[in-house]
Amino acid sequence: MLSLFWVEFVRSWKLFKRYPMDALAAVFMLLFLFCGLFYGAEYLANGSQHFGDRIDSTVVLYINWILVIGVFSGLSGEMQREADTGTLEQLFMARISMPNLIIIRAFASLGVNFLVTMLTLVIVVWVSDVNLSYPVLALVPLIASVLTGIGLGMMTASITLLAKKAMGLIGVLQLLLIFIMVLPFDTWSETAQIFGYLLPITSSTAQLKALMSDNVSTLSLPHLYSMLSGLLYLCLGYFLFSASVLRAKRSGSLSQH
Secondary structure, eight states: OOHHHHHHHHHHHHHHHHHHHHHHHHHHHHHHHHHHHHHHHHHHHOOOOOTTTTHHHHHHHHHHHHHHHHHHHHHHHHHHHHHHOOHHHHHHTTOOOOOHHHHHHHTTEEEEEEEEHHHHHHHHHHTTTTOOOOOOGGGHHHHHHHHHHHHHHHHHHHHHHSSOOOOHHHHHHHHHHHHHHTOGGGGSHHHHHHHHSSSSSHHHHHHHHHHHSOOSSSSOOHHHHHHHHHHHHHHHHHHHHHHHHHHHHHHTGGOOO
């Protein structure tokens, strides 16, 4: 498994270096979207640049969203690229099972996604002139968000495998993730928060904002619940993708890609 992970990591890095303009174009589009949100909010505020803690939260939410959609849309994109190049059936004939291969690819591509996210973060911080403190404890909700993103990505990859194309659905889900992430989880009642942990990204994003704004300095049970929620989505995505693989094999639909 470790050797396969290293091979997939090198593969992701070489693809990144081979097509650098695609990565730069992605960074440009993400920056363009952020600038539209930032300067649009400034215009609505009558030119005032004093947003207080809200701009910090906006940057944190936006960067977390970039990282999540990177792993989320990357899995379905991998399935689509393999189908377009005609190598999808060959992957199914490999010794390692397709679900295991996909999840290893997801973790291996995190390095490239993290690089793109950090590049975007540096430019966003420069544009918005915001000071962010990133404590080590913030890695816990960040990891929970990434695990949830991989799980959601495997769910959409299963749809891509059966429906042939799902790029439109991926675009809709990316926008839906923004709505889910901005839900005021920290203001909900205890009962509502119990159900809120079942929502993807919501609780981990709220905890990430609290940790980076120094409102919380230690880990607690809610952080454990968010991590368990991320693992739940990861396992659910793995199960659904495995079920879609069996269905595709039994129906003989792989040759139709």
